[in-house]
Structure formats: structure tokens, C-alpha cells
Amino acid sequence: MSVFQDLKLGEHPTGRTALTADWVLGYAGTGHCLIPNGEIVFEAGRILHVGQRFEGEVARRIQLGRALISPGLIDLDALSDLDTTVLSIDHNPGWAKGRVWPRSYIERGPYEMYSPEELAFQKRYAFAQLLLNGITTAAPIASLFYRTWGETTAEFTAAAEAAGEMGLRVYLSPAYRAGGMVLDAPGQMTPVFDEARGMAGLDDAISFITAQQGRHNGLINGMLAPDRVETCTAPLLKRTMDAARDLNCRVRLHMAQGVMELQTIQSLHGTTAPDWLAREGLLNDRILAPHATNATETDLTHYANHGVSVIHCPLVSARSGSILRSFGTLRARGINIAMGTDTAPADMLLNLLTGLMTARIADPTAPHQQSADFWDAATLGGARALGRTDIGCLKPGACADIAIFRLDDAIMTPAIDPITTLIAGGSGKVTQATFVDGRLSMCEGRVAGIDMAAAQTRAQAQFDGLLAKYPERSWQHRPLSELFPPSYPIRQEAAL
Secondary structure, eight states: OOTTTTSOTTSOOSSOEEEEEEEEEEEOSSSEEEEEEEEEEEETTEEEEEESOOOSOOSEEEEOOSEEEEEOEEEEEEEOSOOOGGGGSSSOOGGGTTSSEEHHHHHHOOOOSSOHHHHHHHHHHHHHHHHHTTEEEEEEEOOSTTSSSSOOHHHHHHHHHHHHHHTOEEEEOOOBOSEEEEEEETTEEEEEEOHHHHHHHHHHHHHHHHHHTTHHHHTEEEEEOBOOGGGOOHHHHHHHHHHHHHHTOEEEOOBSOOHHHHHHHHHHHSSOHHHHHHHTTOOOTTEEEEBOTTOOHHHHHHHHHHTOEEEEOHHHHHHTTOOOSOHHHHHHTTOOEEEOOOSSSOOHHHHHHHHHHHHHHHOTTOSSOSHHHHHHIIIIIHHHHHTOSSSSSOOTTSBOOEEEEESOOTTSOOOSSHHHHHHHHOOGGGEEEEEETTEEEEETTEETTBOHHHHHHHHHHHHHHHHTTGGGGSGGGOOHHHHSOOSSOOOOSSOO
16 A cells, blocks of 8 residues: 555645655754754645654655655756657767758658647656656757657647646746757758747747746746757847846756767857857856856856856766766866756766766765765755756755655665665665655555556657658658668568
8 A cells, every 4th residue: 555645646735745755854953964863844845844743744754665755856957848869879870860960851841740749749658757766857858850840839838738737847938049950961051040030939938938937826936048059140149048037047058968969059150059149248147057067167267257157967978979078077066966867868967976987987076975975966966057946955945846765675775875876876766755745646656647568668658650661851851761771680480
């Protein structure tokens, strides 16, 4: 019988709820602290008590045993579609595998490869994956490779409704861009711009944020999301920063992340993206910048001087042979680091482990590279990037955004320290429950507002449908068997 039987999935409980466990990750004023045999009490979406046993009246007390009660994790580059980056793990170069539009596809006219219903489903499905992994606050990210140009207000209105129904705190608005890369010959990519289209996309994003900010009891929050820096012009980014100031919201802008960007920005502006923005007077502390894996010393100095937060996505970067150099070095410079997953699985614990390992490979002697530093990045660092003090920590008055991680999983070693144990030996699969704003959004594999078994089947069918269209937007329109051959030859004989 579930220990959560007194709570209804997807609804705010009435009265005070107390959660007790072997470990609670509390907050001691300047940082997290571990409380053995601790208890947390919340009511009406807010935390009332964190510490040892609460002596006041409660409507229910849930005993969790060998578990860690943690602040919910914050994912600021959270996959919100069906991940296509997995196709690039063993199939390169990207320009030959449909990750850059060939000129022939542009000439025939780019089109939406998903229907509105499919776009709405994939965000709901992705939100469920986040909740399953203990993520309570997310800034969705999706690929524009299979879009006509940018994202639409209609799809993000549906996404906001899904987040409100499922119980996920989100920062979002439709992504927009003023340009894109076109493949003219093998490895030869040309930027093509339509600034008016980018400005129209920004207008849509502003309208969306104005209409949606604060809905669903504060779960829906605005964030401007211009696409990768090489697809933006200076006027578009200036208007973006002005709008962010007026709306009092953050701006996520991917930069210092890859060779294509470096070459394009160098060709267009004669320098790196962060240096270009600094020269234009556009860097500021509202910017959240994935991934910084190609940031120069000058770039990092700009980030530190202007209060830019880096969103570290170690798993997706490491898959392509790229690492942050290094986590500890950026922290020592005073740069705030938040975390993102940016791929499937949306497993923040796996990302923290990958980040820990790659940081020590990049610079074994750097400070600030302990397990706790990475947990900080996934909680306090994310909150700091968003300018909030009421999420990312468990303290009286904070939002009741809570993740519960089991410490008795058979694959894990005995838990001396729960944080080290979860990062070194755990995965998102040990997440037992997720509360957002005090409501039970995920419990023991069940997520509010979605049938996960049916969703898995639909997600695979939808992904297969998208995959079938790849030849249309790939160089020389090669068949799937050549674009994405299997790891080993497929044999269909009854016996070898």
C-alpha cells in the first residue's frame, strides 16, 4: 500500500501535511544543511516547518523511511519535445544528418513536421518525464529544425495549460529567431536572415507572457527565448533585452556552445558571441546562457562582469565530446551555474554525475567540484538564475516544491551521505514523489494528467513519424537506412 494513500494525485491537500524521512535537506540561511530523521510540514502550497519533529497539529504525517526529502530540482534547459539529439550520438556529421536545412529543402518551402495536436502531446509527455525525475521547475527547450520557422503562441498556450494541470512550475514563451543556417555544400553552411520575421516572433512572445504570467497559482512564468545566438541580429536582441526589462523576466540565449556558432559569429562579427554582445551593450544579469563549453577566457570574464548565469548541461555536451572547462573554474570566477538536461532521459541525477566526472577530468584541482556543489547548481543555482529565493530550498515561507528520492534502491551503495550516494549511485528512477506548490504532481511512477503507458506508445509512434520525414530535410535526401544505420547489422533469419 502506498504511503501517499491519503493524498490525491494532482490536487492540493487540505490541512497540514508532514513528511518525515531519514534525511531532509534543509536550509541554514546561507546554504543547504542535512537534517537526520527530519520532518517538513507544508500547507496551502507553502512550507511551515523544516527540522526535527513538528509538535503542532497536522492533518496527515507520511513516514518515508530511507529517503531524502530535497528541494525540487530546477531544469533551465528542459527538453520539451521528442529528443532528436539522440540521433547524433553515433551518426555524424550533423550537417549530413538533417540537423541543418539543405538549400533544396528551403526552396521547396519548410513546413511543420508535427501537427498542433502532436506538438501539444509532446510537451505534456516531456513535462511528465521531468516530474518523474524530481524536477519541479523547468524552462522548456525544443528543436526548431523540424519547424517552419519559430514556435507559436497556440502551442505554448497549450503547454501552459498542461503545466497547470499536471503541476509543473514553468518559465516559457514561444522561441523566435531572425535567421537560420542553410547547407549549400558538404560542410558549407550559410546564415540566412529575415529580421522582420524575428521581430514578429518577439511580439508574439511578449503577448504570450503578458497574457499568461502568474496563471495557475503562479506556476506559469514568462521567459524570452530567442534561438541560438547565431540566428539573431543585434536589433532583435536589443528589443529582446528591452522587453525583458519591461516584463521583468529572464532571457535564455544559447551561446559559446559549438563550432558552427563560433565560425558563424566570427564571420559575421569578427569575434565570439559573448564578446559581440558585450560590445553591443547587451550582456546583463537577466541572461541565462547554455552551455559555455566553447567559452574563451574573455567570454567568461564578460559573464562574470555582467552577472550572466551559465546553464550547464553536461550529459548532452559530453555525448558529443564537449565539456565545460570547468565547473569549478567558473564558480571560482563568481559565475552562477544552474543546471539543464537538454536531452532524453530528463535525468538530472545522471547529469549531476556526468557533470562531476567531466569537471574533474577538465581540471582535477579546481575548487567547488564536490557533490554538494552540483546539488547546489540544480537547486540554489537555478533559483538564483531566475531571481527567486522561494524555490530551490526548503525553509519556512518557501514554495512547497519538493522531491523525494529513495535511498534503499538495490543498485545503490549504503548511504553514508545521501547527496553523494544519490549522485554517485542513483538515477532519476529513484524519485519516489514530486510535490509542486504543495500538490502531489508525481507519485511512484504516476503523473497527474497523463496515462504514462499510453503516452509511451504514442511518443514512439510520433517519433517514428518524424524520423520518416528526415530524408526530405537532409543533404542529398538519403534514405533512413543510410542516414541512421543500426549499430549492428540486422539479421532476420530464424537461427544463425
